[in-house]
Amino acid sequence: MERINRKKLLTMPIHIVSSRYGLPGLRELLSAEIEESERAEAFTDAERARIARAERLGSLLHAQDRRVSEPYANHLLRVAIRIIRRYQVSDTDVICAALLHDSVEDHPLDLAALATDAERERGPVPAALAVLERAFNPRVAELVGAVTNPAWDPARDAHTQYREHVAASLEHRPWARIVKLSDFTDNGVGLIHTEDEAMERRLAGKYAPLVPLMRDLAARPDTPLTDAVKAYIDDQLATAAERFTAILAEDAGNRPAIATV
Template sequence: MSNPGAGVLAVMPLHTISEVYGETGLRERLLLEIAELPESDRLTQALELATELHRDDRYGREPYLNHLLRVAIRIVSHYEVRDPDLVAAGLLHDSVEDHAPELAGDRPGSPTDAALTELAERFGGRVAEIVAAVTNPEPDPAIDRHVQYREHVAASLDRAPLARVVKLSDFTDNGVGILYADGPAMQKLANKYRPLTDVYRELVNRQDTPLAAHVKQHILDQLDSADQRFAAILSAD
């Protein structure tokens, strides 16, 4: 199906674009959103790198890149953020966690450290710092993986206000968008994400979280929607 006009794409819900127009529609929406941002060429380069790294990855029924595109679009459109570093970090937020060896190449050191160095050289230190803050650590077999994830999120975002913006968009895409997940994955994701909504509420409400008051309220409303969906999914078990 051919994409609608730019005006329609600009107001269409992101998951609707995904369902109807797929990756092509999301790409067009992102390009519309970043056209007037500073350093739009650098953002296009970040999109190209994300496309290359995640080209074979899947996100349930769709290409993984769709998730990354929605995270970046939401940061610009819904959160009204014009900082290109945050948009680039949104596109690349899973690059180190999922593809550190490919990103690191022949650089010395651990794949994670080398990959972050590569990101810093390509896109600047702020982008690398944001991606580092939202990158999960290696699993600790002595700790329940969901508990480790929650503890990492709370500790990492406590001292990284910019990274909160990326992680909130990521969580919204996963949590509010949970109804678009494959059936068997819904309960697994609901169990993983439900204990995190209160953590994110507290982070949203912090004064140093760099978002406008009405944007923070929008995110809080989205967290309420996510809680309702988690409860419905888990009660149906």
């Protein structure tokens, strides 16, 4: 990719960077956010190196994965960048967890291959989390574990189990809420950017019932975000709810007009 002016990147909406410049542009934007933005002073050189290491590992694990028409790693980077830029969070553990938030769920065996024999005996997911704990620290592993979906009971509705898991896992983990809120926003508000209508309807059905819970979790006093950021997130979730309603109410190809963000 031709080198982009970082100051320009820092003024662009995240999804525009994603659609215009792809994965290289998002990587450049992440670097700009932690090296040149107004938040840059919050990061030490060691913390920047750790974030870069988490990005490399997440991208490596998901190198063959795609989300419709884009590399899966785009999603990981957007989730992390949103946490820094929009949520005003400079906690390196949280940012690393954002870059790795799907690694254990999607690639437990790849990570478990790096575990000790004793760790592998506990199963792929515990072994994968043990690897992250050793590579980063226990808090990063705990945050990733909190947003990792468990195996579902095939006899029960998967969407119901998903909502129950999110509610239980995030009840007493306020910092993990930040990772999940950014992930949910990228998946929910970001539906407007997908060209796969079948996936759009499927995900709208999955995410729509979760909006009230996510709004509640964001607004809680112990969620470590400013009131202004909480208001911003609430607006984003309200927009997502409108889009879910429009998608699910689609009739004969006619969808109500909704402004984009």
